[in-house]
Structure formats: structure tokens, C-alpha cells
Amino acid sequence: MTIMIMLKVGSRTGERMAEIVSLADAVAAAVHDGDAVAMEGFTHLIPFAAGHEVIRQGRRDLTLIRMTPDVIYDQLIGAGCASKLIFSWGGNPGVGSLHRFRDAVENGWPGPLRLEEHSHAGMANRYLAGAAGVPFAVLRGYRGTGLEGLLGLDGQPSVRPITCPFTGETLTAVAALTPDVAVIHAQRADRAGNVQLWGISGVQKEAVLGARRAVITVEEIVDELTPRPGGIVLPAWTVDYVAEVPGGAHPSYALGYSQRDNDFYLAWDAISQERESFRRWLETDVLALAATARAATGRAGAAAGAGMAGAGAAGAGTGEVGQGGAGRDGPGS
Amino acid sequence: MSAPTTMAAEDSAFTSDDMMTCCAARALRDGMTCFVGIGLPSAAANLARATHAPGLVLIYESGTIGAKPGRLPLSIGDGVLAQTADAVVSVPEIFNYWLQSGRIDVGFLGAAQVDRFGNINTTVIGPRYADPKVRLPGAGGAPEIAASCREVIIVLRQTRWSLVERVDFVTSVGYGDGPGHRERLGLTGAGPRKVITDLGVLEPDPATCELTLTGLYPGVSADQVRSRTGWDLAVSADLHELAEPTGAELAALHALHATTPGP
Numbered sequence: 366m367t368i369m370i371m372l373k374v375g376s377r378t379g380e381r382m383a384e385i386v387s388l389a390d391a392v393a394a395a396v397h398d399g400d401a402v403a404m405e406g407f408t409h410l411i412p413f414a415a416g417h418e419v420i421r422q423g424r425r426d427l428t429l430i431r432m433t434p435d436v437i438y439d440q441l442i443g444a445g446c447a448s449k450l451i452f453s454w455g456g457n458p459g460v461g462s463l464h465r466f467r468d469a470v471e472n473g474w475p476g477p478l479r480l481e482e483h484s485h486a487g488m489a490n491r492y493l494a495g496a497a498g499v500p501f502a503v504l505r506g507y508r509g510t511g512l513e514g515l516l517g518l519d520g521q522p523s524v525r526p527i528t529c530p531f532t533g534e535t536l537t538a539v540a541a542l543t544p545d546v547a548v549i550h551a552q553r554a555d556r557a558g559n560v561q562l563w564g565i566s567g568v569q570k571e572a573v574l575g576a577r578r579a580v581i582t583v584e585e586i587v588d589e590l591t592p593r594p595g596g597i598v599l600p601a602w603t604v605d606y607v608a609e610v611p612g613g614a615h616p617s618y619a620l621g622y623s624q625r626d627n628d629f630y631l632a633w634d635a636i637s638q639e640r641e642s643f644r645r646w647l648e649t650d651v652l653a654l655a656a657t658a659r660a661a662t663g664r665a666g667a668a669a670g671a672g673m674a675g676a677g678a679a680g681a682g683t684g685e686v687g688q689g690g691a692g693r694d695g696p697g698s
Numbered sequence: 699m700s701a702p703t704t705m706a707a708e709d710s711a712f713t714s715d716d717m718m719t720c721c722a723a724r725a726l727r728d729g730m731t732c733f734v735g736i737g738l739p740s741a742a743a744n745l746a747r748a749t750h751a752p753g754l755v756l757i758y759e760s761g762t763i764g765a766k767p768g769r770l771p772l773s774i775g776d777g778v779l780a781q782t783a784d785a786v787v788s789v790p791e792i793f794n795y796w797l798q799s800g801r802i803d804v805g806f807l808g809a810a811q812v813d814r815f816g817n818i819n820t821t822v823i824g825p826r827y828a829d830p831k832v833r834l835p836g837a838g839g840a841p842e843i844a845a846s847c848r849e850v851i852i853v854l855r856q857t858r859w860s861l862v863e864r865v866d867f868v869t870s871v872g873y874g875d876g877p878g879h880r881e882r883l884g885l886t887g888a889g890p891r892k893v894i895t896d897l898g899v900l901e902p903d904p905a906t907c908e909l910t911l912t913g914l915y916p917g918v919s920a921d922q923v924r925s926r927t928g929w930d931l932a933v934s935a936d937l938h939e940l941a942e943p944t945g946a947e948l949a950a951l952h953a954l955h956a957t958t959p960g961p
Contacts, residue, residue, distance in 0.1 A: 407760050407789055408775020432789070456835030458773040459736050470833040482821070485759060486793040486842040493790045505798050506842045508883040509871040511821065535884060564780045565760045568789045595786055620777050627772050
């Protein structure tokens with residue numbers, strides 16, 4: 366199979382083949398401090414286990430990219446992994462606010478978080494342009510909204526009007542997203558590293574094809590991928606690392622393997638409400654698992670304890686919590 | 699979020715949430731294509747499907763088209779939506795091929811703030827975007843739903859701080875600055891048709907596009923609504939009392955809630 370790989374996919378060159386490795390090794394190899402990281406999964410197949418590994422390995426200064434930051438990025442932001450966020454809807458789906466996200470934006474805790482903010486349609490088209498290898502995408506969108514005037518992380522507009530060369534109509538251009546690394550969770554992979562996912566598929570395909578590197582956790586590795594109706598296959602040569610992590614989408618779900626743990630989403634509201642309760646959760650449910658994870662893979666030296674460094678800088682005062690549930694009823698949850 | 703008020707005697711008791719949900723459900727006609735969000739819009743759309751509009755086509759932005767859930771979904775990506783849908787498509791596809799192209803009749807939007815011209819804010823509270831008093835979730839699918847659905851229904855609980863003269867941030871455009879603004883922006887849909895609150899219903903004046911009180915819940919006065927509105931709310935000459943939920947509506951709504959796990 367390797368001999369036929371002459372294609373260029375997105376911004377990456379060929380001569381690659383997925384390696385099947387442990388999650389810790391995949392994250393250590395693919396996710397670096399300062400990277401732009403897209404962990405995708407639209408309410409389904411959210412790569413929580415990989416997110417926790419990024420926290421354990423103490424990554425810093427990440428630019429997190431995701432349409433719906435939801436609970437997974439609330440955790441990474443609270444743990445101090447991120448300095449920037451590119452997103453379109455930051456709530457706890459079906460529950461209310463993301464308290465760690467709000468604490469970062471409203472109070473700069475555990476550090477300041479710079480935002481680049483879009484609509485879902487804009488983000489989806491930005492990923493699409495990244496996957497297609499063009500610098501921008503065109504849509505009918507943003508016209509008349511406050512989002513039109515916001516600047517991107519580079520200080521330049523990432524949304525601009527564009528005139529159709531055929532009709533003269535004014536449309537909107539959005540800049541392509543080309544993350545350093547895409548991280549997704551899928552149902553399964555074969556031993557060659559071909560990845561298969563089905564059900565609600567979000568923007569995972571676009572995120573992987575538009576990114577320089579891709580890490581994929583799967584429920585199981587199987588001998589053969591039997592076809593699934595509506596299923597998507599990402600060939601092994603579009604993927605860098607595959608790690609078998611059963612339940613790796615918890616508390617979200619993997620269709621055919623697990624159910625959404627709705628109680629956790631509800632519980633997260635209280636866990637994340639205060640810095641102290643969040644810190645206790647981080648210690649017991651993420652960081653304490655580091656030793657086990659490292660023992661299992663025989664690795665040492667991943668800076669697991671460093672995950673708390675940013676979270677240690679507790680400032681005074683808590684975020685204003687009024688209007689916490691606002692937006693709950695809108696699409697986007 | 700405070701508990702909804704109970705609006706009638708115990709034997710036929712219904713809450714303001716029930717009333718909002720029924721009002722929203724009644725605004726949907728059989729056979730419509732409807733872009734739905736989680737929470738009250740989803741309850742209303744599923745109530746309509748269970749009562750007067752069995753052919754309502756439910757479309758969730760997770761890419762599920764024609765979903766027929768037997769219970770209320772827990773999120774827009776609930777597996778029950780994918781498993782009961784006519785088609786499941788990617789997120790770029792749902793926005794580009796289905797919403798942007800003008801295939802959706804009605805979009806349901808929630809809001810933290812709505813202003814007198816039906817513009818919606820779900821981004822920040824406070825005058826400065828970069829230093830907000832309250833950081834809200836953001837846009838999600840709303841800006842393009844508000845732009846491209848043939849019509850829009852907005853649901854929110856009403857206070858002087860949620861119904862305001864001008865929103866702090868225009869996340870989604872209603873009628874902009876007034877008549878003609880949508881057309882100048884090239885927005886293809888007609889804009890908000892109804893704003894359904896926990897006190898009654900506001901609709902745009904056909905000439906001025908300004909939201910006007912047209913319907914009251916049983917036992918609510920126009921003055922009460924005006925006192926919980928952040929501008930000098932006009933009252934329609936056709937102001938009428940909205941019918942209480944029927945027994946059949948309440949039974950269907952309670953059945954939907956009863957089969958839904960969670961709180």
C-alpha cells in the first residue's frame with residue numbers, strides 16, 4: 366500500500382502510514398506546545414480521552430479550535446493548556462454555561478484566553494476550505510452581524526465581503542482552517558490504520574484532511590472494516606497515529622458502542638462552577654490516572670504533574686453567574 | 699433558571715413553560731421543514747409532530763434530516779436523531795446544501811437578548827465585546843438560520859434585560875435597523891415572525907418591523923408585559939388572549955417529557 370502514496374493531501378505530503386500506538390505516545394508525538402489543535406466531534410464521538418491525555422502531558426499555549434468547545438475544552442481551558450480559542454458555540458449542550466471558559470474570558474483565569482469567534486456555518490466552511498486546499502470558502506452568512514467586524518487571532522479580519530465574479534452579488538469569504546493537528550474519536554480502525562466512523566459525523570473528515578497531523582482514538586481495532594451505511598472511511602495514509610481507547614468519547618457517545626452519559630454533563634455544571642471543585646476533579650479524574658497510563662505504556666517522563674501549574678494561580682473573586690443558562694434554547698446546543 | 703410559574707388550578711395545571719411550548723408548537727404547520735435547537739424549541743417541534751403536524755420535518759444542525767425521535771433528544775447530536783432520521787449528513791452539508799440554499803421553512807431560535815427590531819444577542823452582555831460582563835455561548839448556527847430560513851420564531855423568557863431597546867451585540871439579524879434593512883443585506887428569509895415569551899407573543903408591525911404585543915397568556919395584562927419590556931412596547935389593536943393548552947396538548951407534552959431521561 367505504501368508504494369502508491371504519491372498524493373498530497375491538504376498541506377501534508379505522502380509517504381505516510383498510520384502507526385498504531387498508545388494514546389500517550391500519540392499525544393507525545395503529535396501535539397506540541399503552541400500548536401493549533403482541532404479536537405472535533407459534533408456532540409457525538411468527542412475525543413475526551415485524548416483531551417485528558419493532553420492535560421496530563423502538560424501542554425501549554427495551545428490554540429484550541431472547535432465548533433462547539435463544550436465540556437472537553439472547558440476542561441483543557443481550566444487546566445491551563447490553552448491561550449487561544451477559535452470557536453462558534455461555547456456552552457454545555459442541553460445544560461447551560463461553560464464555567465471554566467467563562468472564567469477565562471471574564472476573569473483571565475487560569476490565564477487570558479484570546480478568542481476568534483465565528484458562526485457554525487462559517488466554521489464548517491473554514492474546515493471545508495482547509496480540507497480542499499484552498500485559502501478561503503464562500504458562503505451567504507454574517508451579513509449585518511457583529512461577528513463581521515471581529516478580528517481574528519492574527520489581528521486581521523477572518524471574515525471579509527467578497528464580490529461574486531459572475532453575478533456581482535456580495536457574499537462572505539472565510540479563511541481556511543489548517544490546524545497543526547486534528548484529534549478525533551471514531552468507532553474503529555483496522556490493523557493497517559484505516560479508520561471508520563458513522564452516525565453524526567460533524568466536521569471530522571474536513572478537520573483531519575485539513576490538518577498537518579492527525580491523531581485518532583477508536584473504540585476497537587478490528588481485522589476487517591465491514592461497510593457501514595453512511596459510514597466514512599479515512600484511509601490510513603491520511604492518518605498519523607491510531608490509538609485504541611474503548612470509551613474514549615465518554616461522556617459523549619460512540620454510536621453502536623456507548624450511550625451519552627447525560628448525568629455527567631449535568632454534574633459538570635457543579636464540578637466546573639468553582640475553581641476549587643474543578644481542581645479536585647482534575648486531580649482525581651485526570652491527573653491521578655497519569656501514573657497508570659504511563660505504567661501501561663512503559664513510558665516515563667511525560668510531564669504529567671505539570672498539568673496543574675497554570676491552575677495553581679487562583680485569583681480572587683468568582684465569575685458573575687447571572688444569565689448562566691442563556692442560549693440554552695438556541696440551536697448550537 | 700427559576701422554576702416556571704403555575705398558571706391554573708391544580709387539576710388542569712400548566713406552567714408558563716408549557717404555555718410557551720404550546721404557543722411555539724401551534725406556530726408550526728404540518729409538512730413544514732423546521733430547523734430545531736435543543737430545549738424549548740425541540741420540545742415544541744416534537745409536540746407539534748405528536749399532535750397537529752405529524753408530517754413536520756425536523757432538521758437538527760448535527761446533520762439529521764427528518765428525525766422522528768420518540769422522546770425528547772438530550773442534545774442536538776443525540777443518537778436517537780441519527781437512528782430515526784431520513785438522512786444524516788455532515789455539518790458543512792447541513793449548512794450549505796440545506797439551510798443556505800433556502801430549503802428550510804422555519805427556524806427556531808433562543809436568545810439572551812432580543813431588541814425591538816427582533817435582532818438577537820447570544821454573544822456577550824455588556825458594551826465591550828473584549829471585556830464582557832457576561833460571556834454567553836456565542837453564535838452557533840443562529841446567524842445563518844436567522845438569515846436563510848423562510849421565517850424565524852424566537853423563544854425567550856421576558857425581562858427588561860432580555861427584551862431591550864438595542865442588543866449589546868448583534869449575533870443574528872432580525873430586522874436590523876428597521877424596514878428594508880434585511881433586503882439591503884441580501885438576507886433571503888423574511889425574518890422573525892413571532893417572539894414567544896413567558897407572558898405572551900410579540901410580532902413585527904408590518905409597516906415599521908417593530909415588535910408589537912399581539913397575544914397575551916391567560917391572566918396576564920398588557921401592562922405586565924410592558925413593564926417587563928425594555929422599550930415602550932406598542933400594543934396591537936388586535937391584541938387577543940391566547941388559548942390555554944388543551945388536554946391533548948398537555949398529555950402529549952407530558953408524555954414526551956416522561957420518556958426523556960435526565961432531570
